[in-house]
Amino acid sequence: MSRSAFLLATACGLVIAGIVHIATVLAIPRFSEGDAFTRARASETLDHPLRIHGLAGGPPAAGGAWLPNPDPAVSVGVCSYDLDDGPMRVSAQSGSLMLSVSMHSRRGAFYAVTDQAAVRGGLDLVVMTRAQYDEALANDVAGEVTRDVRIIAPARRGFAVVRVIAALPSERAAADAAVQAVSCTIDSPAEPTGDEAGSGKS
Amino acid sequence: MALSSGVGPATGIPGREDVRRDPREDHGSRLRRLARGAASRSSRVGLFVYALTLGGLLGLASADYATSGGYPFGGTSIGSWTAWPRAGSLDTDPYARAVNARRGDIPLAIGEGMLLTAASDDDGRVLDATCTYRLAGVTPPARAWTITVTGRGAPATGQEPVRTGFTSTEILRETDGRFAILLSPEVQAGNWLPMPRPSGPVRLALRLYDTPVAASVGSLDRDSLPAIERTGCGS
Numbered sequence: 001m002s003r004s005a006f007l008l009a010t011a012c013g014l015v016i017a018g019i020v021h022i023a024t025v026l027a028i029p030r031f032s033e034g035d036a037f038t039r040a041r042a043s044e045t046l047d048h049p050l051r052i053h054g055l056a057g058g059p060p061a062a063g064g065a066w067l068p069n070p071d072p073a074v075s076v077g078v079c080s081y082d083l084d085d086g087p088m089r090v091s092a093q094s095g096s097l098m099l100s101v102s103m104h105s106r107r108g109a110f111y112a113v114t115d116q117a118a119v120r121g122g123l124d125l126v127v128m129t130r131a132q133y134d135e136a137l138a139n140d141v142a143g144e145v146t147r148d149v150r151i152i153a154p155a156r157r158g159f160a161v162v163r164v165i166a167a168l169p170s171e172r173a174a175a176d177a178a179v180q181a182v183s184c185t186i187d188s189p190a191e192p193t194g195d196e197a198g199s200g201k202s
Numbered sequence: 203m204a205l206s207s208g209v210g211p212a213t214g215i216p217g218r219e220d221v222r223r224d225p226r227e228d229h230g231s232r233l234r235r236l237a238r239g240a241a242s243r244s245s246r247v248g249l250f251v252y253a254l255t256l257g258g259l260l261g262l263a264s265a266d267y268a269t270s271g272g273y274p275f276g277g278t279s280i281g282s283w284t285a286w287p288r289a290g291s292l293d294t295d296p297y298a299r300a301v302n303a304r305r306g307d308i309p310l311a312i313g314e315g316m317l318l319t320a321a322s323d324d325d326g327r328v329l330d331a332t333c334t335y336r337l338a339g340v341t342p343p344a345r346a347w348t349i350t351v352t353g354r355g356a357p358a359t360g361q362e363p364v365r366t367g368f369t370s371t372e373i374l375r376e377t378d379g380r381f382a383i384l385l386s387p388e389v390q391a392g393n394w395l396p397m398p399r400p401s402g403p404v405r406l407a408l409r410l411y412d413t414p415v416a417a418s419v420g421s422l423d424r425d426s427l428p429a430i431e432r433t434g435c436g437s
Binding site for chain 1: 252292314345346369
């Protein structure tokens with residue numbers, strides 16, 4: 001009797017182990033404090049990307065330099081956003097260096113684009129919620145073409161990652177500067193004031 | 203007939219034993235029942251605690267094991283290389299997500315590029331820092347790529363390596379566009395990639411940027427990736 005009970009308890013223990021294993025693996029991203037999502041929040045107050053992997057040397061930015069195995073030829077910056085403050089606009093100028101921008105939520109990347117998609121040398125991405133997207137569509141002036149790439153984010157919070165590749169060591173400083181030159185701004189107040197100015201003139 | 207003759211002795215013998223055992227058992231069975239009750243109660247609690255402890259410890263330990271280090275699965279192996287096209291995407295598996303969260307890593311998104319790793323050479327031997335390897339061939343179509351070598355685990359202390367990787371622009375090529383990288387602890391002519399540490403296993407990472415193959419990893423085969431050939435082992 002005791003032996004079969006022991007075996008039964010062991011079997012139950014293994015089942016519990018499976019449940020605990022699955023629950024732990026699923027909970028790690030949610031409760032992790034060292035993940036990119038949590039660490040990128042340090043960039044929320046900046047209007048340019050927080051450099052988390054620089055190439056030209058020098059001291060890393062505060063709260064930066066945590067990537068475990070960064071590419072030694074790629075300069076990386078992050079911009080955190082919270083769509084409650086309004087849509088986030090990432091504007092980049094395409095230069096001689098290859099640049100890519102990707103949008104991440106806590107669960108993973110949902111959009112990525114490289115500077116090959118730039119229109120007239122500029123790349124404008126606007127991350128917004130569904131409601132903000134509908135509002136932007138409603139505010140669009142008929143017949144006017146916008147060059148913004150509008151992306152609907154799956155979650156309210158997330159971060160954008162800017163990567164610039166320095167193909168040669170001599171381009172490293174330029175790559176760092178190109179990451180710094182990208183702007184990440186909150187888009188909301190511009191639209192109503194523009195409308196008011198327009199209505200005041202007419 | 204056979205039944206009745208069989209029943210007779212069978213009922214007789216237990217009956218006689220019952221009668222003989224009864225007076226002793228009346229006393230002992232109460233004690234035994236009490237003892238058994240207490241024992242089963244405590245053993246039931248013990249087994250319950252045992253099952254919970256076993257489950258908790260095994261579950262946590264296996265979850266820790268599965269999410270520390272690299273991605274446990276989800277890659278596509280092509281020769282000695284393993285491609286990780288969806289390590290960073292929304293539809294990645296929970297293990298890759300947990301690994302990324304623990305390491306603080308930001309993997310390349312599908313539209314951005316793709317990571318390929320190699321931990322062994324073409325003969326299946328683990329890449330060793332004391333050996334010399336020749337990486338030769340072509341790479342899949344990409345706007346830019348980098349090959350880097352890293353030691354597994356904690357980085358070696360001491361001086362920084364001369365270089366840890368090559369980009370597609372800075373590499374020296376043959377006239378037909380092919381290239382050969384020599385990964386060696388000793389100085390080599392041509393594209394020399396020094397070993398990042400004096401001994402132990404190392405791994406290679408090939409990052410393709412702005413590549414169409416990220417969306418169709420199945421189209422890659424052995425010949426479209428650099429071969430990793432061991433040419434000798436020093437020391």
